[in-house]
Amino acid sequence: MRWQRRVRERLAVLWPPSRWGLRVRSALVAAAVITVVLGFGATLMLWLLLRSMFDTVDSAAVARLDDIAAQLRTTPPETASAALFEPNGYVVIVEIVGRSGRVLRSSERSGSHPPLIPAAETVVGQSLCCDSDLRLSARRVDSPSGPVTVMVAGNTQPVEDAMGEVALALAIGTPVVVAVAAGATYALVGRSLLSVETIRSRVAGIGSTGLAERVPVPSARDEVARLAVTMNEMLGRIQAGHLAQRRFLSDASHELRSPLATVLSGLELARDHPGAFDTELAARTLLPEAERMRYLIDDLLMLAAADENGLTVPVTDVDLDDVAAIALEATRHPADVTLARQFNPVRVRGDARSLTRVARNLLGNAITHTTSIVTIRTVRTLSGAQLIVDDDGPGIPVSERERVFERFVRLQDDRGRDSGGAGLGLAIVAEIVAAHGGTVTIEDSPYGGARVLVKLPLPQA
Structure with missing residues (x-):
């Protein structure tokens, strides 16, 4: 009707399927x-039940046929036991027909039923076309008075009544079961989503200043609990990244402030007292500070580019031993520090400039912390190429050997220029080595200090 169509249209506008929640x-x-499932199961059950009950009717008719046939083999139909012709249970009609088609013996009929006409000499469970409530079973038997046909009709009306009752019960019960299941699903999903809503509201209330907060983890170890654990782990990573960013900004500003203040002081001296400014001041003080600031800015730019797009290097054939030799020649060291070398020829695929920077950073870091000796070696192994730098300094504790590759990490508490630099050297080494597909680790040196081991893959043949 028109009003029903209008109601459906309004419901579709007010509550379209696209806005249905997960519970609905x-x-x-x-x-x-x-x-x-219930429709298929009910159909299958009704069909099996119907077959079973029809088989019961046919079995009752066949049993009566067996009893009558056993007596007719020795007794004429006229003198057969009357009890065999009495309707009982599923059997309602019994007839014996002679060869000419004349009915020789018949049970008393209740109601109007069509004549029993078999379609073959032996019939079991044949439905009569004129009366759907009867199923005919017939058999040809040789009696003392000649061959006869015994016919037994079973009544299927009780079967149909029982099937109707079962179908009615299913028709009433199925919607109830469906409604209860839908309601239970709606309630259970809503209860599960309550934990999700709690997590969502807690996350929505966490700001940049409250990253230490965590979402509640349900006691049940299910998918929602795993979601909460994952959310807490993500918040932990965000908090760690936020703290690292703040520490990075603080450390970078501190490292840039000292050389910049020195350069500004020199320039102010040149402006206010030109006579006191000479080339020695510029060469020994201002230029080293400017170079230190330039190197620091280059390092920061390289690390920022690596964070944004990943560090990429041009790939060519590089002799790692030549790279180490160039870095060693360019490295300055105190007179009381001995630099030892052992270069074995080994070739890798990578960028010579970046690998030279790796060697220089490792040498500079070792010289800063060593007592008397630093060695650099290149080794070729079956698994790849190795660049090894050893020193006899205080070494690095095992618990700190991964943290030292983070940015602005220095094991010394002070920030003096001679206590380890800006804390970016090993972070840059880690980035460059990773871009070459290698690894860098710290071990104990045979000299008692630290050993930095760089492993790079060999070129594929």
């Missing part, structure tokens, strides 16, 4: 699935 969708899906 889950309930509808559960109802649809249960409806299909």
Whole structure:
């Protein structure tokens, strides 16, 4: 009708399927699935029940046939036992027909039933076309008075009544079961989503200043609990990244402030007292500070580029031993520090400039912390190429051997220029080595200090 169509149109506008929540969708899906399953199961059950009850009717008729046939083999139909012709249970009609088609013996009929006409000499469970409530079973028997046909009709009306009652019960019970299942699904999904809503509201309330907060983890170890654990781990990573960013900004500003202040002081001296400014001041003080600031800015730019797009290097054939030799020649060291070398020829695929920077950073770091000796070696092994730098300094504790590759990490508490630099050298080494597909680790040196081991893959043949 028109008003029903209008109601459906208004409901579609006010509550379209695209706005259905997970609870409604889950309930509808559960109802649809249960409806299909119950419909198929009910159909199959009714069919099997019908077959079983028809088999029961046919079995009763065949049993009566067996009893009558056993007596007719020795007794004429006229003198057969009257009890064999009495209707009882599923059997309602019994007839014996002679060869000419004349009915020789028949049970008393209740109601109007069509004549029993078999379609073959032996019939079991044949439905009569004129009376759907009867199923005919017949058999040809040789009696003392000649061959006769014994026919037994079973009544299927009780079967049909029972099937109707079962079908009615299923028709009433199925919607109830579907409704209960949909309601239970709606309630259970809503209860599960309550934990999700708690997590969502807690996350929505966490700001940049409250990253230490965590979402509640449900006691049940299910998917929602794993979601909460994952969310807490993500918040932990965000907090660690936020703290690292703040520490990075603080350290970078501190490292740039000292050389910049020195350069500004020199320039102010040149402006206010030109006579006191000479080339020795510029060469020994201002230029080293400017170079230190330039190197620091280059390092920061390289690390920022690596964070944004990943560090990429041009790939060519590089002799790692030549790279180490160039870095060693360019490295300055105190007179009381001995630099030892052992270069074995080994070739890798990578960028010579970046690998030279790796060697220089490792040498500079070792010289800063060593007592008397630093060695640099290149080794070729079956698994790849190795660049090894050893020193006899205080070494690096095992618990700190991964942290020292982070940015602005220095094991010394002070920030003096001679206590380890800006803390970016090993971070840059880690980035460059990773871009070459290698690894860098710290071990104990045979000299008692630290050993930095760089492993790079060999070129593929």
